[in-house]
Amino acid sequence: MNEAMSGVVEPVIAVINTSALRQALERRKRKINCYPRGKTNPDSLQIPAEWCKFQNGDPFIFHDSGAEDSGRFIILSSLFMLEKLVYGRTIAMDGTFKTRPRKWEQVFVIHVLINNRFVPAVSVIMAKRSRASYLSVLQQLREIMEGRFQVVWSPTLILTDFELAQRSAILNHFPVARHRCCYFHFAQAMQRWIQKVKLDQKYRTDVLFNEYIGLFRALAFMSSAICGGEIRQRNGLSWHCKTWIIKEDGTSPRFLIDIWNHSAEAMAGNPTTTCALQAWHRSINAATRERSHSMWKCLKLFKTEIGVISRNLCIQASSFSVPERSASKVQRQKQERLQQSIRTFSGTDLISGLQKITRTLRNLEGETGESQRQAAMAQEEMNNGGSIGNTRRRRSRNP
Known part of the structure; x- marks a missing residue:
């Protein structure tokens, strides 16, 4: 919508029926992307079979609690990432709201630590954020993993934020695991x-x-x-x-x-933090560049993301040394x-x-802030005119 209105002068915008324009754009996007018709709110959504699998036939949607469930949730992942999750000892959980489909509450994502790096393994589109909803998600995931891999899902360390409902569900479902808040x-x-x-x-x-x-x-x-x-x-x-x-x-x-x-x-x-999860959420939000999304765009986005991550990890696993x-x-x-x-x-x-600890923490935080600032400047230079090296050479010639 914003792209369609860019460059249009204010007097013209004032007489445009933005509601009709938005509907026309939605119809156009649905036609181009072959999105199914019908309502996508939790109590009406019907997902076609072809949307439940990857192109190679592997499952993408592992569970849908159904329209009759007031706390409906949809579990998205791949067989490869589920296997990584079930054997992972350290996991982290966080929710994002900017990429959630319209009429849904959040996208709840579970990351697993692989080679000292948190990697998103499971994404769950949720209609509610209650303790019962979180508990249902965790129980369903455990059943899926036991059925697929004959292994009990039992991480030793779980990192989350301080959300009460989420913490309560985790303590109930993983009573032995060490649960720490970021x-x-x-x-x-x-x-x-x-x-x-x-x-x-x-x-x-x-x-x-x-x-x-x-x-x-x-x-x-x-x-x-x-x-x-x-x-x-x-x-x-x-x-x-x-x-x-x-x-x-x-x-x-x-x-x-x-x-x-x-x-x-x-x-x-x-x-000790879930900052890596926040960074991943920001990258996903930046990829969409919209405040609200259709269910189909959300499913397409996470299918692509899970597929890319699974492929990259497979390539790393097949190499002799990383x-x-x-x-x-x-x-x-x-x-x-x-x-x-x-x-x-x-x-x-x-x-x-x-x-002594305070001084160390402040020094580390200062170094992290400086590295993030330099990375942002480098990305801005890339966006404004080619590679970083070319930009630096132009600056050296034009002091």
Whole structure:
């Protein structure tokens, strides 16, 4: 719609029937892409058989709970990615809303860690985001995997955000697995609290207050057995304590320490954030460039994405040796620096140990921000005129 209206002057736009134009564009796209007719809302959608498989005949839609299910969900994957998921020890889960079909709630994606990199293995189009819906998805996936591979799906580490319904379903379905919530979301919650209570200015100008917040963020990498202590006695941090450590009456906080503490995972070299999932969601959103999507476009998009990922992993598996990705090498080096900061804690001076971890975290975050900025600049140069090398050569000739 936006592309069709680009270049049209305002007086012309004012007299155009945008609703009729949008419908005409939808009909045109449906004809070009051979999209089926009919309603695509959860209680009416009917998926033709040819849309349920890849071109080679392998299944693409592994389960559809049906129009009679008020919490309808559709599981999308490939046999290759399901096999990777069932044997994967570390998985991460996240939902995206920008690529969801119209009238549906979200696209829930499960990633599996392969060669130190999170790869999307299963996408689930969901009509609801309730605990019962998440539980139904996990139970159905376990049944599918047991039926296909005769293996019980039992990951050891699961990373998610802090969504209550999702966490509750995971704890119910995987009671033995270690469930951790993303450190990035933990730090983000601190920032949102600062904005909510209107302490932005104090955070920027008060060095001591800024340090207190930094120390609390660093607690995520301190042993859970010593979390609390001096931090609980600091003024102005009552919200942090009752939310993350312990309430004033001694009862459990809103989020248990084991949920957000990553000390053991960081020392083991395990991932502590779901930032890779967020980056993948952004790439998918950028590929669509629309605010809302038809069900058929969404299915086509994820079929292509799953097919490409499966093919690339097959090629890597067939090669004799896979060189370490430069990004993976940099990430490993950052993990080693954080581990060194954690090891230096003597067990006596808590504040000193937290300060060292805080400095390391801020240095790593600064390096990550700079690398992301350089990558964005490089992509902009590519978009504005050829390769990066050509752009640099033009700049050297034209100072």
